[in-house]
Amino acid sequence: MNKYLRSFLILLIVIWTVGPLYELIVMSTAASGSFSTLLPTKITLRYYADILFGARFGAQSIWPFMAHSIIVCTVASLAVILFSLPCAYSFSRLKSKASQGVYLGYFVLRMLPSIALLVPWYFILRSLRLIDTYGGLSLIYLLFQLPVGIWLMKGFFDTIPVELEESAWIEGASVLTAFREIIIPLAGNGISVTAVFVFLYSYIELMYASVLTRQKITLPPYLAGFVSQYEPHWQLTLAVSVISTVPMILLFMFAQRHMTRGITGGALKY
Amino acid sequence: MILQRQRRTYWLLTLPAILITLVGLVWPISRGVQISFTNMDLLADTNRYVGLANYGKVLSDPDFYFSLLRNVEYVVVVVFFNFVIGFAMALVCNEKFAGNRVLRAVIILPMVVIPTAAAILWRFMYNYDIGVINNVANSLHILRVDWLGSPRMALISVLITDIWAWTPWMFLILLAGLEGLPAETIEAARIDGASGLRLIWMVMLPMMRPIYRVAISLKAIDTFRTFDYVWVMTGGGPGSSSDILSTYIYKSAFKNLAYGYSAAISLVVLVFTVALSFSVLRGLIVKQENL
Numbered sequence: 252m253n254k255y256l257r258s259f260l261i262l263l264i265v266i267w268t269v270g271p272l273y274e275l276i277v278m279s280t281a282a283s284g285s286f287s288t289l290l291p292t293k294i295t296l297r298y299y300a301d302i303l304f305g306a307r308f309g310a311q312s313i314w315p316f317m318a319h320s321i322i323v324c325t326v327a328s329l330a331v332i333l334f335s336l337p338c339a340y341s342f343s344r345l346k347s348k349a350s351q352g353v354y355l356g357y358f359v360l361r362m363l364p365s366i367a368l369l370v371p372w373y374f375i376l377r378s379l380r381l382i383d384t385y386g387g388l389s390l391i392y393l394l395f396q397l398p399v400g401i402w403l404m405k406g407f408f409d410t411i412p413v414e415l416e417e418s419a420w421i422e423g424a425s426v427l428t429a430f431r432e433i434i435i436p437l438a439g440n441g442i443s444v445t446a447v448f449v450f451l452y453s454y455i456e457l458m459y460a461s462v463l464t465r466q467k468i469t470l471p472p473y474l475a476g477f478v479s480q481y482e483p484h485w486q487l488t489l490a491v492s493v494i495s496t497v498p499m500i501l502l503f504m505f506a507q508r509h510m511t512r513g514i515t516g517g518a519l520k521y
Numbered sequence: 522m523i524l525q526r527q528r529r530t531y532w533l534l535t536l537p538a539i540l541i542t543l544v545g546l547v548w549p550i551s552r553g554v555q556i557s558f559t560n561m562d563l564l565a566d567t568n569r570y571v572g573l574a575n576y577g578k579v580l581s582d583p584d585f586y587f588s589l590l591r592n593v594e595y596v597v598v599v600v601f602f603n604f605v606i607g608f609a610m611a612l613v614c615n616e617k618f619a620g621n622r623v624l625r626a627v628i629i630l631p632m633v634v635i636p637t638a639a640a641i642l643w644r645f646m647y648n649y650d651i652g653v654i655n656n657v658a659n660s661l662h663i664l665r666v667d668w669l670g671s672p673r674m675a676l677i678s679v680l681i682t683d684i685w686a687w688t689p690w691m692f693l694i695l696l697a698g699l700e701g702l703p704a705e706t707i708e709a710a711r712i713d714g715a716s717g718l719r720l721i722w723m724v725m726l727p728m729m730r731p732i733y734r735v736a737i738s739l740k741a742i743d744t745f746r747t748f749d750y751v752w753v754m755t756g757g758g759p760g761s762s763s764d765i766l767s768t769y770i771y772k773s774a775f776k777n778l779a780y781g782y783s784a785a786i787s788l789v790v791l792v793f794t795v796a797l798s799f800s801v802l803r804g805l806i807v808k809q810e811n812l
Contacts, residue, residue: 252616252717260613261624267606268628271685274653275634275642289653338538341531350531353539355802360542362798364746366767367791370774370784371553394545397538426530455635457749458767462775471637475753478641485645492638499633511697514632514690515739519697519732 279489298490313473313494320454320469321498322385327392328449331400332442334393339404340430344413354405361398361516365458373462383465391463392453399452400445402517407441408434447506448513451499470495550791556784563778575785584761585786588769591676595683595765596744602684603740604733607691612721614692615699625696632689640753643682644669647754672762675755679763683750691736698732699725738801745794766790 282293305312342354372391373382381387415437416429424432435442454470461472468476474495477488503510511519557575561568579585614625631639646652647668655665668678702725710724726733748767751757757764757772764772770790774783 252612257613257616257618260609264610264613264624265627267685268631268689271639271642271646272630272634274646278645278653289657334538334541337534341534345528345531347528350535353535357542358802359795359798360546362742362746362794362801364767364790364794366746366748366770367787367794368549368553369770370780370787371549371556373774374556374780375549375552394541397542397545401538420527426527430534455637455749457637457752458771471635471749474635474637474641478644478753479756485651488641489645492635492641496634496638499635503629503633511693514693515735518735518739519694 275489275493279486279493281486283486298486299494301487302490302494313470313491316468316470316473317495317498319385319464319467320495323388323392323467323469324450324453326385326389327396327453328446330389330393331396331449332404332446334397335400335404335445336435336438336442337430339401340408340434342401343405343408343411344416354401357398357401358518361402363395365395369458369462372459376463382463383467385467388460388463388467388469391459392449392456396449396452399516400449403445403448403512404438404441404517406512406517407438407445411437444506444509444513447502448516451502451513454498454502550788553784553788556780557788559781561779561781561784563780565779568781571781575782576789578782579785579789584764584769585789587761588764588766591763592745592765595676595680595747596741598680599683599687599744600737600740603688603691604695604737606684606688608695610688610692611695611699614696628692629689631686634686636686636749637753639686640682640750643678643685643750644754647678669755670759672759675759676751676763679750679754682754683744683747686750687740687744691740694732694736695729698729698736701732702728735805738805742794742798742801745797 277289277291279298280294280296281291282295282297302313342350376382376387376391379387381390411434415433416426419429419433420426456469457471457475460469461475464472474488474491477483477491506513558570558572559568560571560574610628614621614628634642646654649655649665649667649670652668654668659665666674668674706728707720707724710720715724746767747765748771751763751765751768752771755763757768761769766786770783770786773779773786
């Protein structure tokens with residue numbers, strides 16, 4: 252590639268990606284007078300302070316909502332690990348037509364449009380009195396993320412050579428013992444990466460969270476709530492956006508070595 | 522060698538996941554079918570068995586077809602631009618230059634922002650009076666555009682946001698694909714005189730075919746299910762000019778409280794997408810072993 256063409260493209264790329272983020276940072280710190288200019292004349296951190304430390308003019312602090320999100324997503328990702336770990340391991344070792352079929356079936360489930368089950372789930376959870384509970388929303392995330400969990404975990408198990416278990420079997424260990432004593436300790440990396448991605452996918456979910464919660468609102472519906480007001484307080488809203496994105500950055504950095512695998516839900520293995 | 526007894530243990534280990542999946546499918550689907558046979562509607566205050574009437578209504582509902590059409594449009598446009606922009610980004614990052622790693626990190630940033638937050642950010646930038654886009658346009662003496670407020674522009678504006686937010690996804694996969702290409706083959710093609718666009722078009726793209734097939738299929742299916750951007754930025758409006766299937770169902774259920782009818786649309790959409798997914802999956806498996 253020509254050097255000048257490359258520099259030009261890099262410039263375009265940077266403007267396209269960074270421009271909106273620059274707006275996000277600048278506008279969330281712009282003092283009221285200097286609002287809506289590209290270069291604000293006065294910078295203030297008061298909106299961040301309001302959100303982190305509570306109300307000055309009616310703004311709630313972000314912490315309760317952050318807590319709801321973290322609780323729901325943690326429960327969901329632990330549950331996904333619990334169910335997907337043994338299942339993915341077996342799919343990795345059983346090489347029969349039937350197990351392949353079920354495994355591919357999970358791929359179809361992954362593609363299911365979640366909107367299609369929203370109305371029935373709302374009524375089911377209502378009759379179980381699980382609306383506005385951590386359990387209800389976590390259960391939904393468990394069901395929707397389980398296919399991703401299984402696909403990701405199987406990818407990791409496939410990299411563990413079967414010879415390791417075979418030598419344990421020869422010494423008399425059962426399948427379960429070998430799984431517990433040899434495989435799980437080796438799969439630590441895969442487990443944490445899977446947990447992180449399931450957490451991420453649940454953390455950004457808006458649709459079910461806004462229908463299934465009233466008080467225990469997670470961050471996406473909390474954020475969406477700002478703009479459904481007639482005249483949203485923009486600086487405040489953008490500051491909330493920035494703060495709720497911070498956990499995403501940390502998790503992405505943690506899982507960056509397995510990014511391609513994670514963002515395709517295990518469909519590509521790099 | 523796996524013995525018969527071990528085989529049984531393996532299947533037992535898959536049972537908890539398979540059982541919870543089955544319950545998680547059969548229960549809501551059967552409940553959905555049940556609701557779709559009623560005219561349950563909290564505004565009209567009706568809740569009686571109506572048989573297949575709702576399905577007849579879906580199939581003759583112009584709003585449903587318009588939402589479906591917009592949904593298809595949405596997928597085609599977003600995936601096309603995701604691919605073109607993402608591939609250009611990957612080509613640039615595949616070169617050697619100072620700051621390459623920094624550029625990669627920068628490109629990924631939009632994907633890290635929560636979709637709801639990204640939607641809010643763009644909604645703000647599109648704002649007619651105070652948004653930065655109109656301000657810049659104004660200072661360049663271009664007319665202000667009512668990005669989200671006019672039926673003609675609303676969906677296009679949302680599309681731009683979606684493209685901005687998800688191009689990094691495509692970029693990461695295509696970059697991994699480019700880096701996986703054997704350097705000798707590229708070098709050989711270069712020596713044979715292939716360069717620039719010809720090298721990309723005749724050598725690189727054909728070799729990356731398995732990867733971009735998976736990438737495009739996955740992105741298309743994910744985009745088909747989209748909800749966040751449309752919902753937060755326009756709510757499907759103005760009127761219903763930017764409604765897609767998900768927002769249309771959401772509105773008829775939780776705004777108009779016509780549960781019976783929206784359950785019927787949901788099931789139609791479900792059948793439609795499962796059929797679509799199966800054909801995509803078959804295509805991927807026939808052509809590619811490693812999935």
